[in-house]
Amino acid sequence: MTYDLLIDAGNTRIKWALAAPGAVLGDWDAHGAHMHADAADFPSALAAALASCTGPGTGAPAVGRVLIANVAGQAVRDMLTAWLAAPQLGIAQPAIEWFASLPQRAGVRNAYRNPSQLGCDRFAAAIGAHALCPDKDIVVANCGTATTIDAITKDGTFLGGMILPGLGLMASSLAKNTAQLPQVKPGKLPEGFANNTDDAILSGCLAAQAGAIERAFELHQATECIISGGAAPYIAPAVPVPHRHVDNIVMIGLHAALRSA
Structure with missing residues (x-):
């Protein structure tokens, strides 16, 4: 069996997933x-996952197609290219596609003024959201570094x-640029008005994130809101509009893009 390898190289983390042919959208054999x-x-880690997926005595692990969304720059692209070609993986260059924002893909039309300037992670998230919620006006929030x-x-x-700015970046900016304010890690939204500085920073940052999502939802008159990303577990409880938390919306979009190819 050959697998589809999906990679989401973000500014903070590199995420990956292996999907078997015909797998349900977002159903990974390993990630x-x-x-x-x-x-x-x-x-x-990927070589071990492949070996586990294929099982003993079934021949060499195989990756048929690779789709990579990279917003972390050329150095990360070069690093991933070298790693995928390494003997323990041996993935041929023709199998690798670098996901890019196009005028149209996988049922999503890109109406950005210059479609190629849309971040590829945003385009992938849009494809994933539309694939999960066809025939609905959707807002998708991906809560990471940004x-x-x-x-x-x-x-x-x-x-x-x-x-x-993402939740962590907001808090870091306050700590860095304002005298005597501490660095605050994401956490639960305080009840009511904060009565200490740490909670006041957290409350303000969470309110800004949640308020932006609420504003977009109302502006779009959306019927569905998807919240994803590393900070989603902290932000989602503060969002006052109907929503659902979906892990790895970018990789779900990559999966949908490959399935439509």
């Missing part, structure tokens, strides 16, 4: 995530969206 600092573990909030129409048109 993992590596912070950039320990990303060198990626090749061995928070992106985008609108997709029921007929699959990506309208555009918003970009703001």
Whole structure:
């Protein structure tokens, strides 16, 4: 059996998943995530996962297709290219596609003024959201290093969206640029008005994230809201509009893009 390998190389982490042919959207046989600092573990982790998926005595692990969304720059692209070609994986270059924002793919029309300038992770998230919720006006919020909030129409048109600093980046900016304010890690939203500085920072940052999602939902008159990304577990409880938390919306979009190819 050959597998589809999906890779989402973000600004903080490199995430990957293995999907068997014909698998349900978002149903991975194996998956993992590596912070950039320990990303060198990626090749061995993937090789072990492939060996486990194929099982003993079934021949060499095989990857048929690779689709990579990379927003982390050329250095990460070069690193991934070298790792995929390493002997323990041996994935041929023709099998690898670098996902890019196109005018149209997988049932989503990209209405960005310059379609190629749309971040490929945002386009993948839009494809994933539309695949999960066809025939609905959707807002998808991907809450990572940056928070992106985008609108997709029921007929699959990506309208555009918003970009703001992510939850951690907001808190870090306050700690770095304001005297005597502490660095605050994401956590549960305090009840009511905060009566200490740590909770006041957290409350303000969460309110800004949740308020932007609510604003986009109302502006789009959406019927569905998907929240994803590493900070989603902290932000989602503060969002006052109907929503659901979906893990790895970018990789779900990559999976949908490959299935439509």
